[in-house]
Amino acid sequence: MLTKDAVAKIRNSDLNGGVLVMKSIPSEELFVVISVETSRDVRVPVDIPTEYSKLRWGDITHPAQWMRPSRPDLHVRHRAMIRRPGTGISFEGFHELVPGVSDPGNGLGLMVTHDPGLSVEAREFGASEFAGWLVQRTGVEPISLVIEPEVVGIGQLASLWPIEQLKAHSVILVGCGSIGGAAAEALAGYGIGRIELIDPDRFLWHNMVRHVLGAESVGRRKVDALKDHLKERWPNLHVETRRLDVVADAHLVRPLVDGVDLVLCAADGIAPRRVVSHLSRRAGKPSVLACVLDDGAIGEVIRLRPTPRFGCLLCHRQHLSDQGTLDPEADQELAYGTGQVHKPMTAVPPDLHYIGTLMAKIAIATLLESLHGDHTQRLPGEYALLGLRPARLYQAPFDLQKAGEIRWLSIPAPRPTCFTCGSA
Ligand SMILES: [Zn+2]
Known part of the structure; x- marks a missing residue:
């Protein structure tokens, strides 16, 4: 999940990618972005309003990344794959689309991609500005990413x-x-x-x-x-x-x-x-x-x-x-x-x-x-x-x-x- 503040920090960053820190809430199978690298080596904590008390639960952190993809159709593919559970991309294939992705080794990587130039067609297809990925050497799977709306x-x-x-x-x-x-x-x-x-x-x-x-x-x-x-x-x-x-x-x-x-x-x-x-x-x-x-x-x-x-x-x-x-x-x-x-x-x-x-x-x-x-x-x-x-x-x-x-x-x-x- 991304709160409005996390979204703003990624959108406003001059970088093309950086480090994210997510909080892991295993009982809810949930990850919440709690800090964003906005300039090189500058990691800024994300504001999570106190009323969202459950999003502030727990203290297990998980390193992750955010990236702007080099290919314009990545989020369309994300959307298509989310609709068909069990589908994914090989790690090598994903690496071509998002060259900055870190090798997760034998572990689990988490990635948020941000495509600020999403076409009208892509939006009509249901693609979003932000997409989430579970990155393993054995393959990369799309995960759903929920963003705090502007108006609630x-x-x-x-x-x-x-x-x-x-x-x-x-x-x-x-x-x-x-x-x-x-x-x-x-x-x-x-x-x-x-x-x-x-x-x-x-x-x-x-x-x-x-x-x-x-x-x-x-x-x-x-x-x-x-x-x-x-x-x-x-x-x-x-x-x-x-x-x-x-x-x-x-x-x-x-x-x-x-x-x-x-x-x-x-x-x-x-x-x-x-x-x-x-x-x-x-x-x-x-x-x-x-x-x-x-x-x-x-x-x-x-x-x-x-x-x-x-x-x-x-x-x-x-x-x-x-x-x-x-x-x-x-x-x-x-x-x-x-x-x-x-x-x-x-x-x-x-x-x-x-x-x-x-x-x-x-x-x-x-x-x-x-x-x-x-x-x-x-x-x-x-x-x-x-x-x-x-x-x-x-x-x-x-x-x-x-x-x-x-x-x-x-x-x-x-x-x-x-x-x-x-x-x-
Ligand atoms: Zn009367």
């Missing part, structure tokens, strides 16, 4: 996904539990620029089974542990952490809502959802609320948009009640004010991650459609119900019949008397 990570999506637009957006995520953790990962994966994590709780042993975080995070604040987890995978993501309770600290959360484009709420319990609905509506920001109902039988994701067409969470809940539907969310409410700890998210872990990912999808689609007019991201409705372990006993609209079923519905217009939706 979210930037690779640039031709098919609006990463530049999303990089400019920010969201608040209230609740960093099982759904919230999965939503945060998905938001990062979609390429959101900044996430503000809000949660007052610690990550404890009982959280581990359902969470994207693992044993290494036990005892830490959820917001801080989740931030580290996200930054490790998406180093360019901006993450802010707030150890706040969205209900008790609503006055501190309110100004934060003004600074973002959308609010997600994956917090457990009805009170945080009501606060998020209220604060985001008053700030003129859309919000997306997700939870599971009835011990994880049904998943629910609601999008609340601050427009005259759609009401807030309370308007929606009142509408269900007016229809005569028992609100399964009200179960959660019972525990509030009773001093009991309300029921935690009780679904099985991947079901919660599924809801978290869908919630992130809905949030991202909302940003792209409403702020950028991207109609490919238009959603079927404002309110999604998902069958996880549907018991078929609920009233409409919760009467999902099948696991995996998704029902999209709208939500009603604001009630005339609504304090949240009413004019300021």
